[in-house]
Amino acid sequence: MSCENETAVALRDAGQKVTPQRMAILSAVRHAGEHVTATRVIEQIQAAQPYVDPSTIYRTLSSARELGLVSETDMGTRDAEFEWIGKDRHHHLICKSCGTAMSLDNRYLDGLATQLIEELDFEADLGHFAIFGTCAKCRTQNREEN
Amino acid sequence: MSCENETAVALRDAGQKVTPQRMAILSAVRHAGEHVTATRVIEQIQAAQPYVDPSTIYRTLSSARELGLVSETDMGTRDAEFEWIGKDRHHHLICKSCGTAMSLDNRYLDGLATQLIEELDFEADLGHFAIFGTCAKCRTQNREEN
DNA sequence: CTTGCACATGCAACCAGTTGCAGCTACTAT
């Protein structure tokens, strides 16, 4: 099954409609590889189809997030980053000092999820997570300065 | 030392000035007990001092966040929640179904922080964290419906 | 006490993102 079909099926399963606009928007996120801002998606879509309204793009991204097709994460910059949720779930470590974003494998949070469900009966949705802090490089630099 | 003095000292230590507006704004957050939205702070401040501009409040909250005096968390609602960072650091579990926010003790994330520093040399700043998911009550209800 | 200056404030213009609404379109049932 092609990725276009997968997306279409996911939409229909949720009782939503498959429209050219939605497919273009979701395809842009999917093929971005990395995380993209809504603004970036708008630019990209409007370059090809200028008549697509920004509100449609915001609405589509927002409903796709609710469906679990994409994740929305505040990476510390002004506007939120969207990312296609594929097979390789991962999170981000963001250095507050240099702004670098690193991927963090899912397994680091598995333990936490297990603990929450066992001890508190809370089913955590750890699909998307941004952890702020200081990376190794910046920590070394800070030590040298002091 | 009174809490007012603590706040003032923290500001001055960071090379910032102590003004009546700032003290009023930070005091509102500190004494809110729970988390408060910027909008709520604006209402509260303007009830007493109508001349204080919203932009001042946004700027103050934002710089206080950078100083680590308050935390800013997206609780899933439209606007961010601010909370005074006291001795009892904690996080929030937010149910996507019923919207309830529960406090989560810091110890649940200590393990993760340790793992990150030992394995990846990344010093995580886990001062404020919002974990989305489904609470026990809503999970039970969902099971009954199916 | 006075002076200087960096930081903070209020104002107003601005902008990204949201919402209400009327028309349109994908999907479903017949």
Added chain:
DNA sequence: ATAGTAGCTGCAACTGGTTGCATGTGCAAG
């Protein structure tokens, strides 16, 4: 194939939050 309907789209108005700038103010040095 057709009609009905629920959901989507574009438009335009709106709103919460941000930014630039001129003025005001806290604070430290003299």
